[in-house]
Amino acid sequence: MSIPLSEPPASALIKARLASLAAQHQVTILYACESGSRASGFPSPDSDYDVRFIYAHPQDWYLALEEGRDVIDLPLEDSAAGVLDFGGWDVRKTLRLARKGNPVIWEWLQSPTVYHGLEAGLLQTLTATLAPFYSPIAACHHYLALCRGTMTRELTDPTVKIKKYFYMLRPLLAAAWIERYQSIPPMAFTPLRALLDNQAAIQASIDDLLARKHYTDEQIPIDRIALLDEFLHAELARVQQAAAKLPTATGDPANLDKLFKQFLISL
Structure with a gap:
């Protein structure tokens, strides 16, 4: 399935908005990508553009006694391309979360739509440093x-929004991927469906939902699907x-300190 975000007008608009955000907040955008349903491959016609980014302040900002706010969260914005949802993490926060095993950074780094990429050498260093964490x-x-x-939240009423099924299926299959392969799961939904190769009825139900989601307002509820509900539970x-038997991370936090300093020096 093609992702509408590859269209130049939407991408250009988002890049321009990122530049204005950087100027407004006096930060440097290090990395920015598409997240959410568009990046996972199951957008609706009215899906938001979920733009996520990592940014850095000037070096002096990190030397203050009191730490400043380390996220940039903005209200949803209407635009000519659709609804824009911007959210960013300071680079120090990002590395701290990676140290704790938060997998979001690994998702962002494999997004199919990157609005602002890291310099190749720095990206390679980041990927290698993060791997053992x-x-x-x-x-x-x-x-x-x-x-x-x-x-x-959602499986309490007789109806549910189509997108909510994907908000249940995608993370569940990501968890199942980790349980089977003990590796980073794909951000895209299609490769995760390989875990369902022997479950034709589930696959057919998902195919039907994908087709409906592609042309239907994602806010419109549908009758719950007993087959999927049973599978989810x-x-x-x-x-x-x-999951209790899975291994933990083995990274040395000192290497993240070095990487953080490398990011600041590169500004």
Whole structure:
């Protein structure tokens, strides 16, 4: 499935908005990408553009006694391209979260749509430094929590929005990927579906949802699908039990300190 974000007008608009955000907040954008349904490959006609970015302040900002705010969260913005959702993390926060095993940075780095990329050498250094900090057990529990939280909120009424099924399926399959391969799961939804090769009925149900999501307003609820509900509950229970045996990260935090300094020196 093609991603509308590859269209120049949307990309150009988002890049211009990132530049204005950097000037407004007096930061340097280090990396910016598309996240959410567009990056995962199951957008609706009215899907938001979920733009996520990593930024750095000038060096003096990090020398203050009191730490400043380390996120940039903005209200949703209407634009000619659609609704824009911008959210950014300071580079120090990003590395701290990676040290704790938060898998979001590994998702961002594999996004198919990058608005502002790192210099090749720095990207290679970042990827290599982060590798031993990837914690299969922490990442698996992260995705399980996302799935479980959405199921708790959404599987209570007779109807559910189509997009919510994907907000349950995608993290659950990501957790199952980690449980099976103990590696970083793909951001894209299609490769994750390989885990369902022997479940034709589930695959067919997902195909139907993808087709409907592609042309339907994602805010319109549909009747719940018993087959998917049963799969979600059963697979969540299975992976939760198996996750306890997954390994933890092995990275040395001193290497993240070095990487943080390298980022600041490069500004």
